[in-house]
Amino acid sequence: MGLLVSLQEIDREVLALRVLKDELPAKIAAVRDRLDQAEAEQAAARGALDQMGRDHRDREAKLEETKAHIGRLKNRTGEIKTNTAYFAHLKEIESAEKQRTAVEDEILGLMEKIEGAEKELSAHDAKVTEEIAGFEGRRRELEVEYAHVDGEVEEKTKAREKLAGSLDPVLLSRYEIIRVQMRGTAVVPARNATCAGCRMRLPPQLFNQVREGRSIIDCPHCHRILYWNPSA
Structure with missing residues (x-):
């Protein structure tokens, strides 16, 4: 999950740089x-x-x-x-x-x-x-x-390609689809049994699964990929 979060951070940085360039x-x-x-x-x-x-x-x-x-x-x-x-x-x-x-x-x-x-x-x-x-x-x-x-864009694009290459292709494709649909935010933390993306409450069992981190869990409301970050 950490790789997806890192990938999203790079994507956000590249987007910000392209906006600046424009x-x-x-x-x-x-x-x-x-x-x-x-x-x-x-x-x-x-x-x-x-x-x-x-x-x-x-x-x-x-x-x-x-x-x-x-x-x-x-x-x-x-x-x-x-x-x-x-x-x-x-x-x-x-x-x-x-x-x-x-x-x-x-x-x-x-x-x-x-x-x-x-x-x-x-x-x-x-x-x-x-x-x-x-x-x-x-x-x-x-x-x-x-x-x-x-x-910077060139440097971060290379870093993204390297990072994306280490991800499962199916998961990467899933991430890309959600990122486009959700305007750049495909991966969000779950805080206090709540999706940080849409602010909707998560079922207790689902929240526990996110905390365990054994599988990829989507928010049932906005369909973003959830991850657990105790410090978030």
Whole structure:
């Protein structure tokens, strides 16, 4: 009976290792997600800064155009013949000057925004650098863990094969069937005349047979294989 208990313990350990192994890709993906998020935020910040740069160049071009327009208007001042036309001309120059001032204010506002956006992008750059280092480090750790788990699974699988080879084939087959049906627990102790698997009471005579250990006894309720362990 001790061999069956040992076999079940190995099976449980292998199952736990395989679950751990299955979780490793998700752990790597979680770390990658943080890097992806940082890179997305970096790209958005860079895109915003690029747009501000384009807007700034557009405003600079508009300012030069407005200045040239004002220059042309002033050059025409001497050509004005009547007072009415002269005052209308001055009004046009005044309007153009106001437009120039408005464009200059826009440029100043954009320069302030660009300065802030550059600082923000710099912070995102630093964050991405940090996340890349964290991702690479964590990935290496997980890959080492992955390889370690693989090694343990291989080692325990060999131990299982050796142990299973020393069991009666009929008993081993019986164990495998129950293990599948009972989700990994085929062998359980009997405690205080109770099956530790299903918690149901065992008939006194059956419990005594389990304690004697002369034959393989199943629980009449859940059909797991019972064994006696005084310390359990």
